[in-house]
Amino acid sequence: MALAIFLAISGAAPLWAQSAEIDSLLAILPEVPDTIKVNIQNKLSLRFINSSPKKASEYVEQALDLAKNINYTQGTADSYVIIGNFHQLQGNFPEALDHYLKALDMYQGLKSKRGEAVALLNIGAIYQAKFDFKRSIAYYEKALAIEEKTNNPEGIANCLNNLGNTYAQQEQYDRAIACYEKALGIYEQFQKFQGISNCLNNIANVYDIQGQPQKAIEYYQKALGLLEEIGDKAGIAVCLHNIAFMHDQLSEPQQVIRYALQSLEIAQEIGAKDDIKNAAKTLANTYAQIGDYTKAFEYQSLYLGLEREINGEETARIIARFQASYDLKQKEA
Helix, strand or coil, X not given: CCCCCCCCCCCCCCHHHHHHHHHHHHHHHHHCCHHHHHHHHHHHHHHHCCCCHHHHHHXXXXXXXXXXXXXXXXXXXXXHHHHHHHHHHCCCHHHHHHHHHHHHHHHHHHCCHHHHHHHHHHHHHHHHHCCCHHHHHHHHHHHHHHXXXXXXXXXXXXXXXXXXXXXXXXXXXXXXHHHHHHHHHHHHHCCCHHHHHHHHHHHHHHHHHCCCHHHHHHHHXXXXXXXXXXXXXXXXXXXXXXXXXXHHHCCCHHHHHHHHHHHHHHHHHHCCHHHHHHHHHHHHHHHHHCCCHHHHHHHHHHHHHHHHHHHCHHHHHHHHHHHHHHHHHHHHC
């Protein structure tokens, strides 16, 4: 199941619109007060996070340093969320959780409900990635309650989309589709292309699970077109792998290899370890099926190395320690 990562600032615009916005932000950056400079650097980081991670990292690190120097708590918290997104994209879940929890603590201190909801949603996504569905749903529902109370449509849609993912992973498909359709309606109403593509991708996931690979491919291709339009390389890598997996269901190994190699190339370009791992596993299995055992061994080795790194026991222990620390703070508050 593809897992969407939602950021502190609203979703992406088409690539041409992003380019125009980036140019205007860069033009005013040297002239603005420090607090606004932090906000702009964070926003620039978000605009590059799925297309040029190195550039995005430079902007958010600059934002964090400046925010700390001027004691700008809101800006610091926003930077922590974005840095958490980086770690999550790379499969570094303990580091991601640590940054999300720091941001959550700051947002709660500021009584920033919008920020609190974003942090809760991202924490829920970490637990979903680790298949701790009870805890992920609890965080998503807390975030959803805040978004509904503050009447934030995009935030509501983000929560519904992630809840849909969690229900689908637990084979509650009717509940999943209901969440996706509600979220899709909101995203379409406000022309949130990132959200639309996520929902299309997730609806395709359900068709996959229900044994309709051809129908799933139709939805994945629609999602892929939008992701390419907004320049979301992380989303493109996930979507390409999903299409590869569908061709595997249809016993079309050459198509599997075609799409999985494309997914792997993009995932390696942006350092998305979880997506590299998934593509490598698919390639290893497919090359073994067609009797190319040299390539099968090569990709199996890549897969196993990343599997140990991402899902090892030490990772689970670190995540549990962060959660215990947060639970204790909540009891003491």
